[in-house]
Structures are given as structure tokens and as C-alpha cells.
Amino acid sequence: MWIHGTGLRVHSVYVKICGLREPGHVAAAVEAGADAIGFVLTRSPRRITPEQARELAAAVPAHVLTVAVFAGEAPEEVRAAALESGVRAVQLHGAHPHGDFTALKDLGLTLVRAGAAGADLRCGAFDEDLLIVDAPRPGSGEPWDWSAVRGRPEGRWMLAGGLDPSNVARAIAEARPWGVDVSSGVEVAPGVKDSGLIREFVAAARGGAKQA
Numbered sequence: 318m319w320i321h322g323t324g325l326r327v328h329s330v331y332v333k334i335c336g337l338r339e340p341g342h343v344a345a346a347v348e349a350g351a352d353a354i355g356f357v358l359t360r361s362p363r364r365i366t367p368e369q370a371r372e373l374a375a376a377v378p379a380h381v382l383t384v385a386v387f388a389g390e391a392p393e394e395v396r397a398a399a400l401e402s403g404v405r406a407v408q409l410h411g412a413h414p415h416g417d418f419t420a421l422k423d424l425g426l427t428l429v430r431a432g433a434a435g436a437d438l439r440c441g442a443f444d445e446d447l448l449i450v451d452a453p454r455p456g457s458g459e460p461w462d463w464s465a466v467r468g469r470p471e472g473r474w475m476l477a478g479g480l481d482p483s484n485v486a487r488a489i490a491e492a493r494p495w496g497v498d499v500s501s502g503v504e505v506a507p508g509v510k511d512s513g514l515i516r517e518f519v520a521a522a523r524g525g526a527k528q529a
């Protein structure tokens with residue numbers, strides 16, 4: 318099912334695989350049924366250049382949302398890198414004024430706002446299309462008390478932070494999110510994805526959603 322005007326497609330639970338750097342892992346995520354794929358264009362062991370993101374994104378079918386991830390970069394830098402990479406969505410971590418989101422949306426990009434559990438958890442508070450509720454240190458792989466967000470916020474929000482194939486079903490049952498987002502939990506070393514773990518994660522998330 319597609320959500321009109323947002324570029325978002327949903328199964329029982331929306332699944333985003335983040336921090337992809339290799340064509341084989343992009344293909345594995347697509348074949349496994351991921352709804353969105355993230356390319357990290359900020360400081361991280363998973364960082365790639367906008368040019369690399371463009372090459373990877375070119376192989377992604379239209380039904381899968383491509384997302385460029387930023388954390389604290391200036392709006393002009395986000396704008397330039399997002400356009401250069403050719404992604405369809407931008408994910409912003411950290412504090413950004415409302416105007417930054419509006420300007421990116423005006424470019425036709427789907428907007429993803431990411432914040433830690435203590436931040437403003439109202440979906441759409443910054444006119445974003447999708448909210449991520451994350452651990453205090455994004456991309457760290459550190460689990461946190463997912464049950465603390467159960468029942469809030471309402472709407473299209475994704476749970477992130479320390480998820481992996483072994484715990485994602487429990488996390489969905491505890492927090493009841495609209496979707497889940499993973500980076501470290503489908504890796505064998507920081508920045509090194511594993512196709513088998515990607516497949517396991519997507520299957521576990523969808524199985525977990527059925528039981529939740």
C-alpha cells in the first residue's frame with residue numbers, strides 16, 4: 318500500500334535498512350522486501366560520498382525509498398548533497414529549525430526527522446513525513462528501553478537504536494511502532510553489512526509485526 322503524496326509504501330511494518338555501502342547489500346535489502354534504504358552522508362563508519370550514494374541509488378527500484386542521512390550539517394550542505402546523490406528522501410538527526418525542513422520539502426524530498434526518545438515526539442511537528450525515535454547516539458547499535466515510547470507518538474514513526482534480527486520482534490511488541498530502522502544490527506563489523514543478517518532482520522520484523 319502506498320501513502321498518497323509521501324513516497325512511503327507500507328507492509329505490516331515499514332522496514333528501513335540504513336548505512337548501505339555495497340551494491341550487493343543494496344540488492345539483498347531490496348530482495349528481502351525493505352521499504353527504504355539509507356545512505357549515510359555524515360560522520361560515521363558508514364559514511365559514503367554523494368557520488369557513491371547516487372550510484373547505489375540508481376540500482377534501487379522505484380518502490381523502495383532511498384534516503385540520505387545527515388546529522389547537524391548546514392542546510393546548504395544537506396541540500397547540495399541530497400540533490401547530488403539523487404535520493405528521494407532526507408533524514409535529519411539533531412536540532413534543525415522548522416525552516417530547514419520546509420526548504421527541503423519544497424525540493425520535493427520526503428522528509429524524515431530523527432530524534433532521541435526525550436525530544437519532541439509529535440509526528441509531523443516539523444512537517445516531516447516520517448519520524449524516527451532513536452537512541453541517544455544514532456548509529457551506535459546501543460539498545461534502549463523501547464517500551465518507554467509505547468503508545469506514543471501517534472502516526473508514522475519508526476523505532477531505531479540497537480535493533481537486530483534477534484530483538485526486533487520483541488521491540489515491535491514493546492513499542493508498537495509503525496516501522497523499524499536498523500544499521501549496526503545487520504553488520505558483522507562497524508560499517509560492514511551482512512546480506513544474511515539483512516534478510517533475517519526483514520523477516521523477523523514482519524513476523525514480529527504479525528504477533529504484536
Ligand SMILES: O=C(O)c1ccccc1N[C@@H]1O[C@H](COP(=O)(O)O)[C@@H](O)[C@H]1O
Pocket residue numbers: 335336355357359360361362363386387388410431449451452455456457458459477478479480498499500501502
Ligand atoms: O547509521 C549511522 O552510522 C548513522 C550515523 C549518524 C546518524 C544516523 C545514523 N543512522 C541511523 O541511526 C539509527 C540506527 O542505529 P543502530 O546502529 O541500528 O543502533 C537509525 O535511525 C539509522 O538511520
